[in-house]
Amino acid sequence: MKALMSLGALIGVAGLLLLGGMTFDIVPSTTIRLVEGYMPMQLLFEVSCYVMGFAGLSYILNAMGMGIPRFWQGIGFWVFFLLYLKYRVYPPIPFSVRAMYGTVGLVAVFMWISANEDDWKKFKQPIMNVLDAQTGVNKLLRYAYLVLLPILIGGFSFNAMMPKSEEPIELRTVHPAPPASTKVHGKTYTLQTSQNPYRVNPEGKYDQEYSNSNIVEQGMGRLMKPNANPWDENSQGYLKYVREGGEIFFQNCHFCHGDNLNGRGLHAFAFNPIPANFTDPGTIAQLQETFIFWRVAKGGIGLPNEGFPWASVMPPWEQHLTVDEIWKVILFEYWHTGYYPRTWD
Amino acid sequence: MGLLAGKRIFSIMALCMMVGLLLLPIVVALPSPATGEEAPVAGEEAKKEGDKVEKGRDVYYKTEGIVVGAPAPKTTDGPKDYPRYNFESRVLIWFANQQHLYYGSFVLAVPIFCMIIEFMGVVTKDKALAKRYDQLAYDFIKISLTAYSLTAILGGILIFTFLTLYPAFFSYLSGIFRPVMHIYALMFVAESGTLYIYYYGWDKMREGFLKWIHLSMSVVLNVIGTLLMFLANSWIGFMMSPAGVDEQGRYLGNIWHVIHTALWNPLNLHRILGNMAFGGGVVAAYAAYKFLASKTDEDRAHYDWMGYIAMALGVAFLIPLPFAGYWLMREVYAYRQQMGITLMGGLLAWLFIIQATMIGILFLSTNYYLWQAMGRMRGAEKYQRYIKYLVFLLACGYMVFITPHTMVMTPAELKAMGGQQHPVLGNYGVMSAKNGGINVIITTTVLSFVWYMRGNKVSTVSWAKFGNIFMGVFFTCAYINIIWLAIYGYYIPANVRVGLSVPQVATTLSCLFFMFALNSVMMRGAKQMGPIEWGKISARSQYALIMLATAFTWMMGLMGYIRSSVRLFWHVNEIMRDNSPWAYTHTVGFAANMISANVLFFWISILFVFWLGSLTAKKAPVESKAGIPGSVPQPATSH
Numbered sequence: 006m007k008a009l010m011s012l013g014a015l016i017g018v019a020g021l022l023l024l025g026g027m028t029f030d031i032v033p034s035t036t037i038r039l040v041e042g043y044m045p046m047q048l049l050f051e052v053s054c055y056v057m058g059f060a061g062l063s064y065i066l067n068a069m070g071m072g073i074p075r076f077w078q079g080i081g082f083w084v085f086f087l088l089y090l091k092y093r094v095y096p097p098i099p100f101s102v103r104a105m106y107g108t109v110g111l112v113a114v115f116m117w118i119s120a121n122e123d124d125w126k127k128f129k130q131p132i133m134n135v136l137d138a139q140t141g142v143n144k145l146l147r148y149a150y151l152v153l154l155p156i157l158i159g160g161f162s163f164n165a166m167m168p169k170s171e172e173p174i175e176l177r178t179v180h181p182a183p184p185a186s187t188k189v190h191g192k193t194y195t196l197q198t199s200q201n202p203y204r205v206n207p208e209g210k211y212d213q214e215y216s217n218s219n220i221v222e223q224g225m226g227r228l229m230k231p232n233a234n235p236w237d238e239n240s241q242g243y244l245k246y247v248r249e250g251g252e253i254f255f256q257n258c259h260f261c262h263g264d265n266l267n268g269r270g271l272h273a274f275a276f277n278p279i280p281a282n283f284t285d286p287g288t289i290a291q292l293q294e295t296f297i298f299w300r301v302a303k304g305g306i307g308l309p310n311e312g313f314p315w316a317s318v319m320p321p322w323e324q325h326l327t328v329d330e331i332w333k334v335i336l337f338e339y340w341h342t343g344y345y346p347r348t349w350d
Numbered sequence: 351m352g353l354l355a356g357k358r359i360f361s362i363m364a365l366c367m368m369v370g371l372l373l374l375p376i377v378v379a380l381p382s383p384a385t386g387e388e389a390p391v392a393g394e395e396a397k398k399e400g401d402k403v404e405k406g407r408d409v410y411y412k413t414e415g416i417v418v419g420a421p422a423p424k425t426t427d428g429p430k431d432y433p434r435y436n437f438e439s440r441v442l443i444w445f446a447n448q449q450h451l452y453y454g455s456f457v458l459a460v461p462i463f464c465m466i467i468e469f470m471g472v473v474t475k476d477k478a479l480a481k482r483y484d485q486l487a488y489d490f491i492k493i494s495l496t497a498y499s500l501t502a503i504l505g506g507i508l509i510f511t512f513l514t515l516y517p518a519f520f521s522y523l524s525g526i527f528r529p530v531m532h533i534y535a536l537m538f539v540a541e542s543g544t545l546y547i548y549y550y551g552w553d554k555m556r557e558g559f560l561k562w563i564h565l566s567m568s569v570v571l572n573v574i575g576t577l578l579m580f581l582a583n584s585w586i587g588f589m590m591s592p593a594g595v596d597e598q599g600r601y602l603g604n605i606w607h608v609i610h611t612a613l614w615n616p617l618n619l620h621r622i623l624g625n626m627a628f629g630g631g632v633v634a635a636y637a638a639y640k641f642l643a644s645k646t647d648e649d650r651a652h653y654d655w656m657g658y659i660a661m662a663l664g665v666a667f668l669i670p671l672p673f674a675g676y677w678l679m680r681e682v683y684a685y686r687q688q689m690g691i692t693l694m695g696g697l698l699a700w701l702f703i704i705q706a707t708m709i710g711i712l713f714l715s716t717n718y719y720l721w722q723a724m725g726r727m728r729g730a731e732k733y734q735r736y737i738k739y740l741v742f743l744l745a746c747g748y749m750v751f752i753t754p755h756t757m758v759m760t761p762a763e764l765k766a767m768g769g770q771q772h773p774v775l776g777n778y779g780v781m782s783a784k785n786g787g788i789n790v791i792i793t794t795t796v797l798s799f800v801w802y803m804r805g806n807k808v809s810t811v812s813w814a815k816f817g818n819i820f821m822g823v824f825f826t827c828a829y830i831n832i833i834w835l836a837i838y839g840y841y842i843p844a845n846v847r848v849g850l851s852v853p854q855v856a857t858t859l860s861c862l863f864f865m866f867a868l869n870s871v872m873m874r875g876a877k878q879m880g881p882i883e884w885g886k887i888s889a890r891s892q893y894a895l896i897m898l899a900t901a902f903t904w905m906m907g908l909m910g911y912i913r914s915s916v917r918l919f920w921h922v923n924e925i926m927r928d929n930s931p932w933a934y935t936h937t938v939g940f941a942a943n944m945i946s947a948n949v950l951f952f953w954i955s956i957l958f959v960f961w962l963g964s965l966t967a968k969k970a971p972v973e974s975k976a977g978i979p980g981s982v983p984q985p986a987t988s989h
Binding site: 039041042044045046048049052053056060094096097098099100101102105106109110112113116117119120121122124125171172173174175176177178179180181182183184185196197217268269277278279280281282285286287288290291293296345346347348 | 686688700739748772776780840844
């Protein structure tokens with residue numbers, strides 16, 4: 006147990022030094038790289054290590070008779086968590102989400118330090134000491150709070166009331182709800198039931214399973230399936246259409262959406278927000294093909310009211326591409342990213 | 351034994367007879383609309399006049415039927431269709447609806463509690479405990495009685511509000527549901543009659559055969575109550591996903607189609623569970639309030655115990671609630687894609703983040719209460735040092751669960767983030783991760799319950815060590831399975847991913863059932879480290895109960911608003927358009943304020959109900975004090 010806790014303590018100290026270094030820009034924030042694709046689990050794993058580390062550190066310090074008071078443990082952990090969110094995670098997390106996480110962190114700390122009566126008493130003690138103020142230091146602190154608190158509250162109020170010229174906060178709708186049907190090139194498509202006519206098997210019939218079996222394996226890397234190469238001149242049916250879609254994509258779309266479909270094309274950073282990243286599991290992987298069809302055909306200006314504020318500059322591609330070309334591009338996007346469109350069966 | 355069996359048979363027969371009598375008017379009323387009797391008559395009349403019989407196609411069932419109703423009115427903004435006060439009519443109807451729903455849920459849930467608790471009292475062999483359960487059930491029904499009258503009053507107010515502010519819409523809806531509305535009214539009468547006999551007959555029917563009759567009456571009461579709710583659900587189900595009418599909204603003669611819409615069943619299940627959890631929360635808050643106001647140890651012990659039982663019952667129904675919610679959402683998606691996206695990915699997505707926040711608060715409060723409750727048992731100290739790890743699991747699950755997919759941010763933050771999608775938040779913000787998050791939270795709650803159940807006990811079975819290791823491994827495997835499935839969900843098609851929620855739920859429920867069962871077996875004849883000292887619990891725990899109840903109330907208001915506003919500018923989805931000036935979706939801030947106002951009003955009014963209950967308690971003889979819980983170490987359910 007002691008050995009385990011000592012190891013934990015070592016991890017805790019190392020982690021604290023690293024985070025401290027990153028906070029003060031002494032240690033580059035890329036020292037332990039956050040790997041795209043693994044980041045969500047990596048972050049949870051890191052925080053778990055920190056928790057184990059702090060538990061070990063606390064255990065060792067207690068054993069050495071140098072235990073940190075519960076009050077400072079609680080506050081310390083919360084401050085650590087806020088700093089971690091601000092300085093460790095890259096790209097930066099918006100303030101609104103950090104505020105949510107920070108509040109959850111605060112609640113968690115409260116639940117931890119007040120889970121039983123002894124811990125709660127230990128935590129409250131320094132606060133009670135200041136309120137009781139039996140010693141000079143505590144009296145000084147109490148007077149300091151007496152002066153500081155009104156100033157702080159006044160400051161916050163002033164700040165809240167002061168007219169500002171900051172950019173407005175926007176609540177962007179990631180997936181605006183599509184209409185029930187859409188009219189493209191004079192034909193009406195019911196979005197609930199329409200299908201991509203090129204998702205076909207070798208016999209030329211619509212076959213979701215067949216196309217799925219030809220989609221690249223996403224796994225932990227993106228691999229092309231054996232004998233599923235759309236760039237092969239002999240590829241037929243579904244794979245042939247994927248190639249044709251790819252050609253259309255690279256003629257029209259990759260300037261913004263990028264060679265890797267990750268939204269980082271040549272012109273991408275001229276826009277805010279930058280174009281959609283199709284490799285993210287939160288975009289096309291969540292949607293039906295008909296949704297993408299509607300979005301591609303109508304572009305940014307074809308969004309319903311609920312889609313605003315959006316500021317998407319994507320043109321309505323129905324003015325430049327045929328219906329068949331749009332379907333083929335969509336086929337390529339799913340093939341390339343390794344995702345499958347949402348279906349209802 | 352034979353006598354007991356005979357009594358049970360008699361009570362069942364009496365029960366059946368009572369149900370038959372109560373439902374007789376409904377059965378008599380049913381054949382006409384159910385068989386579409388009116389339709390052929392209407393058809394015959396038309397034939398006589400030499401007109402062609404007009405047929406319509408059901409918008410949902412796609413069957414053909416003879417048109418027997420008028421089309422949905424095309425309303426215009428004006429005093430005819432939308433008469434109004436100098437105030438937003440929608441807010442008034444929102445308020446009336448919400449308050450009626452709060453009270454309705456409460457009075458439907460409490461009799462179910464009474465039924466369970468009274469049954470526990472009847473079957474338990476410990477006489478003192480049986481008396482305590484009986485008294486508790488009586489206390490519960492007493493609370494709900496005043497609330498029942500208020501429900502009826504609020505129902506009346508709601509109908510008047512509809513009639514005065516939305517006459518065209520109400521007339522259309524009541525035209526479609528005409529037979530159902532009459533059945534509803536009849537059932538309300540039956541519910542009232544049963545409830546009053548149940549309440550006032552409590553003392554007279556305290557012993558033997560009569561007690562079984564009394565208990566059977568609670569079954570009847572709950573059957574009627576549940577059917578009432580199902581009928582009311584059919585109206586909102588029709589408004590969201592109409593069926594049994596053609597494109598113009600004309601009734602096609604089949605009332606079952608109108609009732610049994612795409613969303614009716616998931617709504618029914620969700621509401622039953624929701625009502626129960628809500629009812630448990632309100633009663634727990636009542637007990638907490640009484641505990642905090644108690645002057646004696648005996649009262650504190652009683653209300654501590656009452657709060658615990660109510661909380662346990664509420665949480666028992668809270669645990670399956672998210673799964674019922676997923677089913678409802680799945681059906682919404684299947685019914686209309688744009689409705690599903692509006693709810694969870696589009697316009698109303700942020701309200702779902704708030705909902706997730708509230709669900710998290712419910713589970714966190716429950717866990718916190720249980721940890722506090724371990725403070726009243728000797729021997730539970732051994733678990734204290736592990737609580738921080740449970741907190742960690744809960745917090746991680748919670749953070750993933752509330753991560754928004756639609757982010758609130760400034761354009762500068764958007765640019766710094768490099769687009770709408772964040773490599774971490776983008777993954778946490780979708781269902782695969784969220785399923786993992788909520789299942790981790792629920793599994794941890796189950797673990798807290800298991801610890802609570804064994805708090806003051808040491809197993810004496812010979813295989814105790816093996817049992818403990820098995821339980822530890824089971825929980826560990828459950829966590830690994832849930833988290834692994836959450837990650838795996840990113841690598842498979844979306845429709846398969848949705849199906850992954852099933853093994854995740856199965857894992858969580860396995861923990862719930864197997865671990866509870868195993869723990870109960872292990873704790874049979876266990877060595878007691880000391881009695882549960884009812885009443886010796888921190889005040890913080892009682893605030894957690896109040897928090898639980900408030901979160902329930904707030905969440906119900908929120909979810910009702912979300913469910914209703916997903917119709918956007920339709921009174922009846924895609925059939926009858928709302929042409930009033932208020933056919934727009936409120937801002938999140940306004941909706942939140944409105945919900946808070948409703949919650950505040952409900953709690954102020956229910957405090958009045960509690961106060962009325964306390965007035966009768968003061969008049970009651972000392973007998974109501976019988977069986978103070980402190981005298982008996984623990985309730986049968988908890989250990």
